[in-house]
Amino acid sequence: MSHHHLDFSQLIRAQGYRLTPQRQLVLDTLCAMSSHATACEIYDQVSAQMPALNQATVYRTLEFFVELRLIAKSDIGGQTVYELVGEQPHYHLVCRQCSHVAELAATQLADLADWLLVEHGFQADLDHVVIQGVCAGCRASSP
Amino acid sequence: MSHHHLDFSQLIRAQGYRLTPQRQLVLDTLCAMSSHATACEIYDQVSAQMPALNQATVYRTLEFFVELRLIAKSDIGGQTVYELVGEQPHYHLVCRQCSHVAELAATQLADLADWLLVEHGFQADLDHVVIQGVCAGCRASSP
DNA sequence: CAAATTATTGCAAAAATTCGCAATAGAGAA
DNA sequence: TTCTCTATTGCGAATTTTTGCAATAATTTG
Ligand SMILES: [Mn+2]
Ligand SMILES: [Mn+2]
Ligand SMILES: [Zn+2]
Ligand SMILES: [Zn+2]
Numbered sequence: 001m002s003h004h005h006l007d008f009s010q011l012i013r014a015q016g017y018r019l020t021p022q023r024q025l026v027l028d029t030l031c032a033m034s035s036h037a038t039a040c041e042i043y044d045q046v047s048a049q050m051p052a053l054n055q056a057t058v059y060r061t062l063e064f065f066v067e068l069r070l071i072a073k074s075d076i077g078g079q080t081v082y083e084l085v086g087e088q089p090h091y092h093l094v095c096r097q098c099s100h101v102a103e104l105a106a107t108q109l110a111d112l113a114d115w116l117l118v119e120h121g122f123q124a125d126l127d128h129v130v131i132q133g134v135c136a137g138c139r140a141s142s143p
Numbered sequence: 144m145s146h147h148h149l150d151f152s153q154l155i156r157a158q159g160y161r162l163t164p165q166r167q168l169v170l171d172t173l174c175a176m177s178s179h180a181t182a183c184e185i186y187d188q189v190s191a192q193m194p195a196l197n198q199a200t201v202y203r204t205l206e207f208f209v210e211l212r213l214i215a216k217s218d219i220g221g222q223t224v225y226e227l228v229g230e231q232p233h234y235h236l237v238c239r240q241c242s243h244v245a246e247l248a249a250t251q252l253a254d255l256a257d258w259l260l261v262e263h264g265f266q267a268d269l270d271h272v273v274i275q276g277v278c279a280g281c282r283a284s285s286p
Numbered sequence: 287c288a289a290a291t292t293a294t295t296g297c298a299a300a301a302a303t304t305c306g307c308a309a310t311a312g313a314g315a316a
Numbered sequence: 317t318t319c320t321c322t323a324t325t326g327c328g329a330a331t332t333t334t335t336g337c338a339a340t341a342a343t344t345t346g
Contacts, residue, residue, distance in 0.1 A: 055302090122245075133266050140264075
């Protein structure tokens with residue numbers, strides 16, 4: 001994680017923003033967390049390290065990183081979750097019957113991205129896509 | 144719209160639920176609205192017709208229809224919006240620079256759906272997909 | 287039709303998220 | 317370093333969304 005700090009710092013500062021201790025801590029926490037954390041979970045973690053850090057700051061910081069596209073914000077199973085993105089672009093298949101979440105490399109979405117670019121000139125952000133549906137297991141058990 | 148009432152009613156009652164006046168009104172309102180309405184907009188409309196109808200009921204009703212897959216819930220430009228779905232499955236390309244929203248027929252996503260089904264046995268709900276990115280216009284003006 | 291059952295609603299309180307604003311602190315200039 | 321400028325924070329209030337629960341209404345049973 002520490003090898004990211006410089007990249008992030010420069011990326012942020014290059015746009016006239018600042019990598020404050022609060023933002024750094026949120027970033028570190030996101031690194032440390034496995035994946036897909038809610039704002040509340042992130043606040044709890046962060047709060048233990050820096051008790052003065054306000055909840056509003058967590059929300060603003062997460063929104064800030066989302067706009068910089070350092071993290072992805074998604075709705076998975078009715079919950080808004082955040083995740084560091086960039087190293088391994090991926091997408092999720094979320095089953096609406098058993099709530100199972102599969103994670104797959106985003107390489108298979110390249111065709112779709114190419115098509116959108118060629119056909120509509122649209123450069124799609126497909127770093128982190130969430131697709132709802134019914135998984136193989138549930139399809140088998142309820143035909 | 145009225146020709147839908149029977150379909151909806153039966154679809155709902157078949158699962159042991161009820162098509163109450165409140166739900167009917169929300170459904171009618173969604174029909175009447177062009178597209179992509181927020182919970183607040185829907186409540187305002189509905190409230191004019193049935194002042195006693197509570198806001199919590201609107202939220203619960205929308206969630207109810209989402210679970211029945213009669214309406215789609217999406218995040219477009221930072222707002223949670225609802226739309227009747229079914230007649231014209233479609234997807235949206237949302238530009239993160241100019242906020243422009245394009246609407247396209249979902250037929251082009253069929254390849255992706257097929258691939259997910261064949262390769263992962265996953266039956267994807269691609270009735271209403273929202274894809275973020277940068278539109279052709281913005282790409283042209285900022286290369 | 288009356289009784290029983292259960293889904294649904296309204297209400298108020300709780301929880302989650304956003305917002306305005308004065309105070310703070312980081313960055314650059316002198 | 318000191319001064320200036322402005323991005324960012326903490327705080328409290330406002331707004332949005334969810335939840336528990338008793339009252340209501342729709343449906344079924346007898
Ligand atoms: Mn993910
Ligand atoms: Mn739409
Ligand atoms: Zn499943
Ligand atoms: Zn654009």
